[in-house]
Amino acid sequence: MPLKFHRLLLPLLLFACQLLAEIPQCFHFTWLGAYANHSNIQSESCESRVGDFNEIPCAEPLVLTPDDTVPDVKALWQNNTEDRDNYLCQMSPGRSCVKYSYIFKGGIQNITYMCANVNSTNGCYRQTHPTGMVVEACVCTSRVGLIPCNGCSKSQSAVLGSLLLLGLSMANNIA
């Protein structure tokens, strides 16, 4: 009897462990947008850009792209030679994936991808500041094994004046 029990239990245990090991992921980095002198990137950090106690989200590593074009997250996800774990965080329970973009006159200034505790349903939320700067936060839930959902964000809904932006928990922004 015990033998039979084990034979049944072992595959179950292995299966459970496998499930636990596989946690959905979110992209986690800040793309700095148009950047004058690319060789200056070494001297940049979130602290130097937004400081310690700031409501502006920032997630290291800081990333520049050739021609300052919006990051190709699909290429990043599919690139086996890239150490992509550097650009990911675990979407542990209670957290969501967030993509946080600053947009001015239709041009994307920068984007921060991260895991965060967000008290909000999935979707995109926009807030326009008096300066004309638009801040868009997209919240989503990744699935195991698939490309993190905060790479592409279709602006399905634009809920104006949402307080989501204040609801982001920056303390939980560490990878």
Ligand SMILES: *[C@@H]1O[C@H](CO)[C@@H](O)[C@H](O)[C@H]1NC(C)=O
């Ligand atoms: C760019 O930055 C590097 C490193 O700080 C500096 O040596 C170089 O002179 C800069 N180039 C220009 C064109 O400003």
Ligand SMILES: *[C@@H]1O[C@H](CO)[C@@H](O)[C@H](O)[C@H]1NC(C)=O
């Ligand atoms: C993103 O752009 C906004 C608007 O220019 C700026 O206030 C913010 O500091 C930038 N974020 C980072 C991480 O540099």
Ligand SMILES: *[C@@H]1O[C@H](CO)[C@@H](O)[C@H](O)[C@H]1NC(C)=O
């Ligand atoms: C993959 O990443 C490496 C290291 O950053 C880079 O040199 C290479 O061009 C990338 N390949 C593709 C297909 O994007």
Ligand SMILES: *[C@@H]1O[C@H](CO)[C@@H](O)[C@H](O)[C@H]1NC(C)=O
């Ligand atoms: C989330 O928001 C709802 C409605 O605003 C509030 O009742 C609830 O307490 C919030 N939960 C957390 C964890 O902040």
